[in-house]
Amino acid sequence: MVAPDGTIFLPAVDSNTLHLLGVKPNGTLATGFPAAIGTLYDVPASSVTLAHGGRVLALGDAVYCVAYKHASASDGVRLWRYPSNTNSTLTVSRSSIALDSAGNSYFVDDNNKLYGLSPSGTELWAPVTVDASLAHDVVSSPVIGRNGLLYLISDPASYGDPLHVIAVNTATGATVHQVQLASDQAGGSPVVLADGNLLVSTYTEYNYNGTLTVLSPTLAVKGQWIEPNSAGIKATPIVSPSNAVFVGSTDGVFHKLQLSYDGSGNASFTPVWNYQSATSTAFNGPAVLSIQSNIVLAAEDGRVHFLKDLGSSFLAEVPYVSNGVIASSPALGPDGSIYVNSNAVGLHAFHGNDAVEPRGWTSWRNGRTGRANALDVSPQATSIPIPPTFALTRFVDPANPSTGFGSNYGQVYTVNNNQAAYGMAQGGAHDGVFELYQNTMHDLGIYAAGNTPVINRGNDRHYAVGRTWDGVTRDGVNNPRFYSLWYHRGATPWQISAHDAMPSSVNVHGLVCGDVKTSTVVQAPPGGPRIRVLQYAMKPAVWEAGVPTFLPDTTPAYYSSYAQDINAAGTVCGNTFNGPLIWTRGPGGYTAQYLPNSIASSVMARAINDAGVVVGWGIANSTMYGSVWIPDANGQYTQYVHQDCQFEDINNFGLIVGSHTNAASLWQPTGTGTYSRINLNTRFSDATWTTLYTALTINDSNYIGGYGSRSYKIQGYVLKP
Numbered sequence: 001m002v003a004p005d006g007t008i009f010l011p012a013v014d015s016n017t018l019h020l021l022g023v024k025p026n027g028t029l030a031t032g033f034p035a036a037i038g039t040l041y042d043v044p045a046s047s048v049t050l051a052h053g054g055r056v057l058a059l060g061d062a063v064y065c066v067a068y069k070h071a072s073a074s075d076g077v078r079l080w081r082y083p084s085n086t087n088s089t090l091t092v093s094r095s096s097i098a099l100d101s102a103g104n105s106y107f108v109d110d111n112n113k114l115y116g117l118s119p120s121g122t123e124l125w126a127p128v129t130v131d132a133s134l135a136h137d138v139v140s141s142p143v144i145g146r147n148g149l150l151y152l153i154s155d156p157a158s159y160g161d162p163l164h165v166i167a168v169n170t171a172t173g174a175t176v177h178q179v180q181l182a183s184d185q186a187g188g189s190p191v192v193l194a195d196g197n198l199l200v201s202t203y204t205e206y207n208y209n210g211t212l213t214v215l216s217p218t219l220a221v222k223g224q225w226i227e228p229n230s231a232g233i234k235a236t237p238i239v240s241p242s243n244a245v246f247v248g249s250t251d252g253v254f255h256k257l258q259l260s261y262d263g264s265g266n267a268s269f270t271p272v273w274n275y276q277s278a279t280s281t282a283f284n285g286p287a288v289l290s291i292q293s294n295i296v297l298a299a300e301d302g303r304v305h306f307l308k309d310l311g312s313s314f315l316a317e318v319p320y321v322s323n324g325v326i327a328s329s330p331a332l333g334p335d336g337s338i339y340v341n342s343n344a345v346g347l348h349a350f351h352g353n354d355a356v357e358p359r360g361w362t363s364w365r366n367g368r369t370g371r372a373n374a375l376d377v378s379p380q381a382t383s384i385p386i387p388p389t390f391a392l393t394r395f396v397d398p399a400n401p402s403t404g405f406g407s408n409y410g411q412v413y414t415v416n417n418n419q420a421a422y423g424m425a426q427g428g429a430h431d432g433v434f435e436l437y438q439n440t441m442h443d444l445g446i447y448a449a450g451n452t453p454v455i456n457r458g459n460d461r462h463y464a465v466g467r468t469w470d471g472v473t474r475d476g477v478n479n480p481r482f483y484s485l486w487y488h489r490g491a492t493p494w495q496i497s498a499h500d501a502m503p504s505s506v507n508v509h510g511l512v513c514g515d516v517k518t519s520t521v522v523q524a525p526p527g528g529p530r531i532r533v534l535q536y537a538m539k540p541a542v543w544e545a546g547v548p549t550f551l552p553d554t555t556p557a558y559y560s561s562y563a564q565d566i567n568a569a570g571t572v573c574g575n576t577f578n579g580p581l582i583w584t585r586g587p588g589g590y591t592a593q594y595l596p597n598s599i600a601s602s603v604m605a606r607a608i609n610d611a612g613v614v615v616g617w618g619i620a621n622s623t624m625y626g627s628v629w630i631p632d633a634n635g636q637y638t639q640y641v642h643q644d645c646q647f648e649d650i651n652n653f654g655l656i657v658g659s660h661t662n663a664a665s666l667w668q669p670t671g672t673g674t675y676s677r678i679n680l681n682t683r684f685s686d687a688t689w690t691t692l693y694t695a696l697t698i699n700d701s702n703y704i705g706g707y708g709s710r711s712y713k714i715q716g717y718v719l720k721p
Contacts, residue, residue, distance in 0.1 A: 001048040001056075002331045003068070004419055004701045004721075005438070008339050009048045011058050018060045020048065022068065022076070030068075032076025037064040049097040049105070052387040052721070053119060055079065057097050057105055061089040065121060080121035096141040098150065100170060101385045106142050106150055114142070114152075114173055128173035130154060130166060140189040142168075144385070146196040146670065147217050149176065153186040153200065165190065165200055165219055179219035183211055188236025190215075194611075194654055195672060197222060197267070199239060199259075201247060203232035210249055212237060214259070214267035223267030225257060238287055241611030241652045244309070245269065248283025248297060252276060256309065260633035273314055275307055288330045288338065296330045296338045304330070304340050311569075386655075386668065386702060390719035392684040394710065395423050395436060410716040412436075412705030414457045414464065414697045421705050422455040422464045423716040433466065436718060456514075457505040457565065457697075465503035465512055501548070502538065505565040512543040513563040513572045516550070538562060540574055540583070542590070551583045552592045564616075565607045573605040573614045580605035580616060580627075595629045596639045603627060607649045615647035615656055626658060628673055640673030648696045648706075657695035657704055664692035664706050680704065684719060692717060 001009045007030050008023045022033030037058060049057045054070030057063060063082040067073035083090070091110040098106045103119040108130065116124035130152065140153040150168040163184055167177035187201030187210065198215040210233030214222040227233055227249050237247035243259040254275040261267055277283070279301055287297035295307040295314075303319040331339040395410055412423035420437040433455045435442040444455075458464035503514035515538035540551040540563035553576055555561045561576035563583070570585035580603045583590045595614065597603050603618030603625075614629040614637070626645030629637040645665075648658040656667040660677060667675035681692050692708035704719040 001050055002339065003050050004703075005069075007068070008331065009050070009056055009058075009068075011048060011060060018058075018064075020056065020058050020064070020066050020076075030075065032068075032074055035066055035076035035078065037066060037078050037081075049099065051097075051099055051105065051119070052103040052385070053389070055119070059092045059095070059097065059107065061091070063090070063097075063105070063107070063115075063117065063121070082115075082117055082121045084121070098142040098144050099385055100144050100148065102388060103385075104170070106144075106170065108142060108152060112137060112154070114150075114168065116170060116173060124170075125173045128168075130168075130175070139186045143190050143192055144170070145192050145198070145217055149217070151190045151192075151198060153190065153202075155184065155186055163202065165198070165215060167217075167219055177219040179215065179221065181211075181213060181221075183209070185232075185234075187233040191237055191239055193239060193243070193259075194241065194669065196670075199237055199245065201233045201235065201237055203234065203250075208232035208250060210234075212245065212247065212257075212269065216265075222261075222265060223269070225269035227255075228271075229253065232282075235283060235287075241609060241613075241654070243611075244272070246287055246295060246309075248287065250282040252280035252282060252299065254283055254287070254295075254297060254305070254307070256314070258633075272312060275305075275314060275316060277303070277305065277319070279303070296340075298330055298340055304338075386666065386678065386683075387721045388683070390680070390684050390704070390721055392686050392689070393436070393439075393718045393720060395421075395434060395441065395716040395718070410714060411707040412696065412716040412718055413455055413466075415699045415703045415705045415718060416458045417699050417701065419699070419701065419703055419720075420458065421703070421718045422458050422466075423705065424454050435464075456503065459506045459508050459510070463506050463510065465506045465514070467502040467514075501541075501543075503543070504563060507566045507570065508568050509570070510544075511566055511570050513566040513574075514541060514543070515539060515560070515562055516541050516548060540572070540576075542566070542570070542572060542583075542585075549589070551590050554578065562604075564605060567608045567612070568610045569612075571608060571612060573608040573616075575602070575604045575616075579603065580614070580629075582608065582612075582614065593635075593637075595637050597627075598639060598641060599625050599627065601625075605629070606647065609650045609652050609654070611652065611654075613650055613654060615650045615658075617646045617648075617658070626656075628656070628675075630673060638673065642667075642675070645677075646694065648694065649698050651698045651700050651702070653700060655698055655702065657698040657706070659694035662691070662693055664695040664704075664708065666695065666698070666704065680719065689715075689717075695719075 010021050012019045012021050017036050019034040020037050022030035024030050051057050054068055056066045056068045065079040067077045067079055068075050073079060092107060095108040104124060105117045108114050112130050113127040114130050115127050118124060137155050139155045142150045142152045145151055148170060150170050152166055154164045154166060161184055162180045162182055163186055165179050166175055169176050181202055183202035183204050185203050185205055187203055191199040193199055196217050200213045200215060203210045209230050210227035212225045216222055229251055231249040231251035233247055233249050235248050237245050239245050245257040245259050248254045256272040257269040258272055259267060259269055277299055281299040281301040283297055283299055287295055295309060297305050305319045308315040395412060410423060412421050415421040420435060422435050424433045433444045435444055455464045455466035500517040501514060503512045506512045518537050518539050538560040540553060540561050541548040542551060551563060553561045555577040559577040563572050563574040566572045572583040574581065579594050579597050581592055581594045583592050595605060599618045599620050601618040601620040603616055605614050605616040608614045612631045617624060617626045624644055624646050626642040626647035628640045631637050645660050646658045647656050650656045654669045659665060664680040666678045666680055670676050680695060688710055690709040692706060695704050695706040697705045702721045707714055707716050
């Protein structure tokens, strides 16, 4: 398990003592680790889970809760054990822990008993034996559905009997839904899809026919795919935000499939590409899909395979040979590093020299005493739960700390997936932009006399883009010159264009979208001066390696159009005089597609995630309306409108942030186009803040940034889960 700060946690055994290892991204041990947490006579086969409130949960002969970034305990200190009686033990070799939004934990022991524990380690209800009447063995880890139910899979005691998928009420431990599938072996744990359905991998013991099955939240079968070569599927699939499914099979083939639904909600799978390993060794564990579309998977022969998904095809790198058996899934760190554990050598870390392409990998090995247990990583397409309480951090101008982040005004505009936040300050020691990274504020050294520079958005490679302007009168009119900013950690900010460029967003591949200021000559008499029009306009563009390409725009010359955000595929969202739209990148350049709009107003498309879901807002009759545009399998969009909402950003798990009647809010999807709202003012404890007005950014680890009122000043903030 990898924490948001990059620390890797895994259990290990030395002289029958169970240790919890905490390893930093550079291979050194974290402070307080290894922590001796119990006694064990075999290496544990289950996992480590990061819980809310600075807690790490480890499964062995008991459940151990260890402090990490805890409010009142030092790192590595054991907070509690379940069972509390040290003479009582558990046997847990097949299950990892599932967490709900309240911080409760659920797991199954080897006697098929399901446990529910509170954050303090007390029982929610007496342990329940799952599928007791059928003598089945629970062989999957439990997962929490979007409806709050707990899902798990039980295998029959006799070969050939069908397995069961079970839904459990977490309030009581009682089974509420159950379905029987034709297969008799579970390939992995259920996967909860963005629409609330489940994806289950299974196979049969004798003929190995691997099957993927889509189930509704009530466990009705919606569709299936059978491995075409009759190979087994013994891995949990991973699913991208766009419903691309990736899974390996026992014949050494790794499949990409596209999951889609018809009008009746029936599911089907379309093969996209296959990767065949040279040794045909089984891929029996989950892979990892990074936000950059890099795929890392391990085979049983100890080879680590690196792929890059290009949509309809892929790139493959030469596999890395670990000289050991890899029986665990890789884990993805917040900086894009990949961690793999082998039984012969220990923990390997792969750091890509290029964060976009999976090449130039190097590794270090952790050869500590005792063998490290398999790393557990949840499928990367599964969002982490929203915690009951966030830690609130305010931006502080290092040169003016007593008044906070700017004495008059401050905002946090973006938080990337490495937990680096970027924002601006006005009225402090100077006007400028700042970065908060690893709990340290960095002054980026970008100032503008009288005009505050702004960083709009950043990416996971520590690039951030923004703009400033000079406010100078030219040609007798207010005709300011805009200057673009491109910041990269460790480098001096440089300009995309000498002037008149306004970058708004940068994607993981370094493509930048934004606008270029254009002016029109309205009078040019012979021999006379060129007279500029009294108003200028902004025209949308994309920069690649600093070279701009204008996006298709039919807006009249005097009206501005804006490119607001760009996703990993290079799709841009924005708005023109004619309405909100997306620009899609293809072999022949960009094409424009206008989004449906039922609001009788100009609507802004503010953000787009990697699944192509767009969010924005508009005002009609003095009422604010938030909009979500969701594409179908054919790329056609449907608009979902929400009154009194202002949607500013959406992450790759479909969580939206913005404001609701001047209160910073988070929206969680409950169905297609439907959401439940959380008022973020109820999720932190700091009496110095009056109100968080809006949230402007959310990353894939649910770090949220925006601005609010503190000490009668508008201040920037970051909420950390």
